[in-house]
Amino acid sequence: MYRYDEFDERFVRERVAQFRHQVERRLDGSLSDDEFKPLRLKNGLYLQLHAYMLRVAIPYGTLNARQLRQLAHIATRFDKGYAHFTTRQNLQYNWPKLKDVPEILDLLADVEMHCIQTSGNCIRNVTSDQFAGVAKDEVEDPRPTGELIRQWSSLHPEFAWLPRKFKIAVTGAEHDRAAIKVHDIGLRVLRHAETGEVGYEVIVGGGLGRTPMIGKVIRDFLPKGELLAYLEAVMRVYNAEGRRDNKYKARVKILVHETGPEEFIRRVEAEYAQLNGPTINAPEDEVERIAAYFAPPPYEALPEDSAILDAARRADPALDRFVEQNGFAHKQPGYVALTVSLKPIGGVPGDMSDAQMLAFADIAERWSFDELRVTHSQNLVLPHVRQDDVPAVFAALQAAGLATANAGLVTDIIACPGLDYCALATARSIPIAQGIARTFADEARQREIGPLPIKISGCINACGHHHVGAIGILGLEKAGVENYQITVGGDATENAALGERLGPGIDAEDVPGAIEAIVDVYLKERQSGEVFIETVRRAGLEPFKAGFQAFIASDEGARTLAAEPAQ
Amino acid sequence: MADVKAAAKAKGPKLPVILIANDLLDGDVVFFGAQGWTRDPRAAKVAFDAETAAFMEAEGRAGFVANIVVDPYLVPVEIDAAGFPVASHYREAMRQKGPSIHPDMGKQADYPLGA
Amino acid sequence: MTLITRTGEKPEDYRRVDAVEDLRLDERAVLVPLAFASAALAARPAASVALSVPNDTPVEALQPYLAAAPLIAVEFPSFSDGRGLSLAKRLRRAGFAGTLRASGPLIADQFAEALACGFDEVELPETMANRQPVQQWMEAKDIVTSHYQSGYGEDRSILQKRLAARKG
Numbered sequence: 005m006y007r008y009d010e011f012d013e014r015f016v017r018e019r020v021a022q023f024r025h026q027v028e029r030r031l032d033g034s035l036s037d038d039e040f041k042p043l044r045l046k047n048g049l050y051l052q053l054h055a056y057m058l059r060v061a062i063p064y065g066t067l068n069a070r071q072l073r074q075l076a077h078i079a080t081r082f083d084k085g086y087a088h089f090t091t092r093q094n095l096q097y098n099w100p101k102l103k104d105v106p107e108i109l110d111l112l113a114d115v116e117m118h119c120i121q122t123s124g125n126c127i128r129n130v131t132s133d134q135f136a137g138v139a140k141d142e143v144e145d146p147r148p149t150g151e152l153i154r155q156w157s158s159l160h161p162e163f164a165w166l167p168r169k170f171k172i173a174v175t176g177a178e179h180d181r182a183a184i185k186v187h188d189i190g191l192r193v194l195r196h197a198e199t200g201e202v203g204y205e206v207i208v209g210g211g212l213g214r215t216p217m218i219g220k221v222i223r224d225f226l227p228k229g230e231l232l233a234y235l236e237a238v239m240r241v242y243n244a245e246g247r248r249d250n251k252y253k254a255r256v257k258i259l260v261h262e263t264g265p266e267e268f269i270r271r272v273e274a275e276y277a278q279l280n281g282p283t284i285n286a287p288e289d290e291v292e293r294i295a296a297y298f299a300p301p302p303y304e305a306l307p308e309d310s311a312i313l314d315a316a317r318r319a320d321p322a323l324d325r326f327v328e329q330n331g332f333a334h335k336q337p338g339y340v341a342l343t344v345s346l347k348p349i350g351g352v353p354g355d356m357s358d359a360q361m362l363a364f365a366d367i368a369e370r371w372s373f374d375e376l377r378v379t380h381s382q383n384l385v386l387p388h389v390r391q392d393d394v395p396a397v398f399a400a401l402q403a404a405g406l407a408t409a410n411a412g413l414v415t416d417i418i419a420c421p422g423l424d425y426c427a428l429a430t431a432r433s434i435p436i437a438q439g440i441a442r443t444f445a446d447e448a449r450q451r452e453i454g455p456l457p458i459k460i461s462g463c464i465n466a467c468g469h470h471h472v473g474a475i476g477i478l479g480l481e482k483a484g485v486e487n488y489q490i491t492v493g494g495d496a497t498e499n500a501a502l503g504e505r506l507g508p509g510i511d512a513e514d515v516p517g518a519i520e521a522i523v524d525v526y527l528k529e530r531q532s533g534e535v536f537i538e539t540v541r542r543a544g545l546e547p548f549k550a551g552f553q554a555f556i557a558s559d560e561g562a563r564t565l566a567a568e569p570a571q
Numbered sequence: 572m573a574d575v576k577a578a579a580k581a582k583g584p585k586l587p588v589i590l591i592a593n594d595l596l597d598g599d600v601v602f603f604g605a606q607g608w609t610r611d612p613r614a615a616k617v618a619f620d621a622e623t624a625a626f627m628e629a630e631g632r633a634g635f636v637a638n639i640v641v642d643p644y645l646v647p648v649e650i651d652a653a654g655f656p657v658a659s660h661y662r663e664a665m666r667q668k669g670p671s672i673h674p675d676m677g678k679q680a681d682y683p684l685g686a
Numbered sequence: 687m688t689l690i691t692r693t694g695e696k697p698e699d700y701r702r703v704d705a706v707e708d709l710r711l712d713e714r715a716v717l718v719p720l721a722f723a724s725a726a727l728a729a730r731p732a733a734s735v736a737l738s739v740p741n742d743t744p745v746e747a748l749q750p751y752l753a754a755a756p757l758i759a760v761e762f763p764s765f766s767d768g769r770g771l772s773l774a775k776r777l778r779r780a781g782f783a784g785t786l787r788a789s790g791p792l793i794a795d796q797f798a799e800a801l802a803c804g805f806d807e808v809e810l811p812e813t814m815a816n817r818q819p820v821q822q823w824m825e826a827k828d829i830v831t832s833h834y835q836s837g838y839g840e841d842r843s844i845l846q847k848r849l850a851a852r853k854g
Contacts, residue, residue: 009848011832011844011847011848012844014831014832015830015832015834015844018829018830018831019830021829022795022826022829022830025825025826025829026795029818029822031595031596031638033638033817034794034817034818034822035793035795035817035818036817037635037641039765039793042766043795051593051598051641051642052598053600053662053665053666054598054599054600054666054669054670054677055593055597055598055599055600056598084676099598099676100598101596101597101598102595102596102597102598103596103597125766155834155844155845156834156835158834159830159833159834160834160835161771161798161799161800161802161803161833161835161838161839162768162771162772162775162799162802162803162835162838163768163771164768164771164796164799165765165766165767165768165771165796166768232836240772240775240776243768243769243771243772244742244769244772244773244776248767248769278779280837283836283837284836284837285836286836286845287845287846287849289849289852290845290848290849293848293852352672423661423662423665424665424670424671424672424673425670429662430662432671434672435671435672438672484660484661485661486661
């Protein structure tokens with residue numbers, strides 16, 4: 005993985021000094037609260053419902069053991085002994101104090117980390133495929149591109165005061181695990197159909213939130229070496245022309261929508277034509293220097309399959325289930341990538357204790373070439389595990405409470421922090437996720453249902469990506485009570501689609517039952533081999549609406565009965 | 572019609588109210604109490620009349636200007652059986668207690684009932 | 687108001703004129719809204735007419751003035767509106783070689799950004815200058831000493847410095 009050189013090191017240290025200075029100037033009155041707020045946000049510091057919240061960047065979701073240990077140390081010393089992995093591959097502390105933040109930033113800089121641009125109206129931390137460098141369907145590892153964008157976007161002088169936040173995601177694979185169609189810019193590394201040259205497909209104007217939209221392809225093929233100049237052109241058009249009169253219409257997706265994709269493309273290309281590419285783009289040497297850090301680790305030459313693992317799986321059904329569910333095929337023979345679920349039944353999705361972080365750092369260091377990944381579904385990944393080592397890894401994960409075999413299943417629920425923490429939330433998310441997970445806790449039942457991404461947001465801003473959940477749940481307020489809208493049919497992959505509402509909003513306690521009703525429709529309707537989303541696509545929304553409505557009707561009936569006075 | 576709305580707005584939130592803010596340095600939720608700002612939700616001063624509410628709002632602004640608190644605002648409450656103010660809206664009630672998923676954290680842990 | 691350049695405070699050389707009839711009053715160079723540009727140029731030599739322009743002005747609308755105007759002031763309605771930064775970049779690209787001024791309630795933390803995008807100076811309302819005196823602008827400008835983006839500012843980017851270091 006990437007390591008800082010002297011320039012990166014000094015840059016991050018100076019950024020810490022800058023923030024420390026900004027805090028001092030807020031306290032001595034030089035900066036008003038209105039002026040300080042965007043400055044602290046650009047450094048990942050929010051004021052939430054109960055306390056400040058600090059969001060740490062995990063660029064393209066890659067970490068090493070030393071970094072995770074430091075994150076654990078910060079959780080112990082400055083927080084309440086835990087932290088939360090987010091839907092954008094970042095990490096959040098829920099209880100830091102403003103006066104401690106500069107010191108926390110020093111500790112992060114010690115392990116080549118920072119909080120730069122994890123919030124604010126600027127280019128946010130770049131996200132990527134958690135199986136980068138691992139997946140068999142990959143054209144090229146997307147992380148060197150991610151690192152180049154991280155550097156280029158950091159404290160960009162021109163694009164620090166955009167109309168609204170701006171999120172970039174990169175994938176290098178055919179199967180999109182980075183949700184590039186629902187980002188402000190999505191980049192897909194590909195090979196030119198005729199020349200074989202490596203470049204990017206550029207997608208602009210996707211996004212969730214109040215007005216969800218699927219991004220539009222604005223360049224079928226951008227030569228790899230032209231990336232930064234092209235990004236500069238897109239950003240300049242957006243910075244100059246994006247709406248600033250209404251924050252709900254300020255994202256680039258609205259600009260693309262209101263000008264029309266053709267006109268937007270014309271403006272970007274006109275701007276791009278005026279740029280002097282070679283003076284902007286990264287020197288080829290520099291691109292190669294960065295890429296070299298992402299060279300594959302020193303794998304052993306091994307046979308495709310491991311007799312040790314096969315025997316262990318036959319002997320231990322729990323191990324077998326774990327590998328079956330959480331294993332991901334590795335391009336290197338004899339290796340496997342393992343998803344480590346942060347979704348134990350009844351737990352808080354994405355939360356990890358300091359003790360678990362320390363244990364997991366040891367596991368990654370010993371068995372995965374000192375590397376781990378964070379996924380946008382709030383799980384972790386051990387990217388390079390020898391199949392022979394999997395039984396030992398599984399035992400270590402079990403000991404740390406990290407061996408839940410539910411990756412991608414109905415209990416592997418994405419949930420934003422919701423009203424339990426977030427100042428913007430209109431309803432709670434986490435208790436809803438916990439309720440659903442408990443309802444479907446039975447492992448055999450989960451396996452019978454198969455892959456089913458449920459995504460929950462506690463407000464319209466959609467941090468829980470509910471629009472692209474096969475089942476999406478949106479928490480709102482209705483007449484002073486939390487109320488939940490259910491959608492079906494969303495998809496964050498290369499087949500990106502937005503879910504559609506099944507009917508009226510329901511109360512919190514009815515959500516697990518409603519999900520069961522929806523799942524029952526799927527089990528009844530599915531044809532052989534179909535996963536949930538495929539059945540929705542084939543059968544359409546109607547049977548799901550009918551099942552949902554029947555549930556509401558019966559539920560209301562049951563409540564009326566319960567409310568009848570006893571005779 | 573517009574006058575009616577303006578008058579309703581000028582009256583502020585429905586009484587009784589308490590004043591909630593965050594401590595600037597710590598971020599903790601704080602309440603305006605009889606002896607100034609307090610972290611104890613039960614020590615919040617309750618305004619039953621508009622005059623007291625206006626006084627508390629002015630104290631909120633003063634605390635903001637003095638860099639003691641940020642985001643001060645009045646919150647409608649009801650008085651519970653034990654005589655303590657409980658926010659009428661679930662969001663503010665969450666701020667008085669702490670995360671519902673972590674009874675071991677926040678006000679509910681720092682200032683347990685019956686302590 | 688206070689004028690701040692990369693070396694410190696500087697006196698104002700221009701008189702702001704907001705009415706056409708005031709254009710001829712004295713010999714001091716004037717700073718006029720874009721709407722008065724042709725009236726001002728009819729009344730005075732071009733080298734004494736600076737333009738004040740909103741941050742959403744298209745560069746094409748300024749093209750006729752770029753060669754002769756001694757100064758263009760880009761108006762920042764608020765510190766959080768970054769359009770002026772892109773306009774500065776485009777004006778420099780279009781060949782404007784005069785003084786480029788950012789005019790409005792910017793904060794010291796933005797000084798390095800403004801300079802890197804091609805501004806020479808910031809015209810700060812007095813209320814802001816009282817809270818953030820010139821000294822803070824000088825400190826804030828130098829606190830982060832290098833940048834990753836090529837094509838911004840006068841010194842080389844980190845990417846270019848690395849390349850130079852490798853080539854020895």
